[in-house]
Amino acid sequence: MELTESHTLPVPQQRAWEALNDTAILKACIPGCESIEADGKNAYAVALTASVGPVKARFKGRMQLADIDAPNSYTIVFEGQGGAAGFGKGDAHVKLEPAGDESTTLTYTANAQVGGKLAQIGSRLVDGAARKIAAEFFKRFGEQLGGGAAQEPAQEDAGAANAEADTQAASEGEGEGEGAEDQQKRKRSWTAWISKF
Structure with missing residues (x-):
């Protein structure tokens, strides 16, 4: 399996x-x-639970950083065992490039x-699970960096942006007349919820 994003x-x-x-x-x-x-120089012991199609397992593994060129790139070499579920191993080359003064x-x-x-469950399910995990990682990573979700893929961020706009509109509307204002808020929330699907 190869994944590039x-x-x-x-x-x-x-x-x-x-x-x-x-x-x-x-x-x-x-x-x-x-x-x-930490598990040695530039190495880490990792434990995680993951679901791939019908298979859910707890994996224990090791991650080693190699070819480190701070702050531009490194390669992650990883391997993990999930007991009866099987194993996973591989590497990932990560590269950072400036995209303006305040983004990368x-x-x-x-x-x-x-x-x-x-x-045994098939490469399509494994690839799909890997993409889903990667998308969730970058969403959380962007939030940890203080800028909300990472900028790409933009499609997934639309629902979150609408929900955030609704929250802001709701807080700005506090203290004003109820009735029509409340109906407008409910309509916005419903629109945000629908847009996620």
Whole structure:
């Protein structure tokens, strides 16, 4: 499986680099992550729970950073065991480039192999799960960096933006007449909810 994506982060390159090397931020951003602990120089022991199609398992593994070129790029080499569910291993090359004074483009190419039950459920399900996990990671990562969700993919952010606008409109409308104002708020909330689907 190979996965290549780019995301725009709402912070300068140095700040993005520091966040990518902050285990507390990474733990908060990786879906299902239970722990990330130092395990040697530029290496970490990781425990997480993940679902891939019908297979849900707790994985324990190791992540090693290689080819480090701060604050521009590094390669993550990873391997993990999920007991009866199987195993996963591979690498991801992560590259940061400035996209203006206050934003950074993060591009990564990940290659992974799976075995055991994970390999039996089919590459389409595995690829889909990997993309979903990556999308959730970057959404959380953008929020941790203080700029809301990462700028791309823009499609998924539309519902969140509408919901945020509704919250702001609701707080601005407090203290004013109820009746029609309340109906307008409900209509906006309903629109935001519908737009997520």
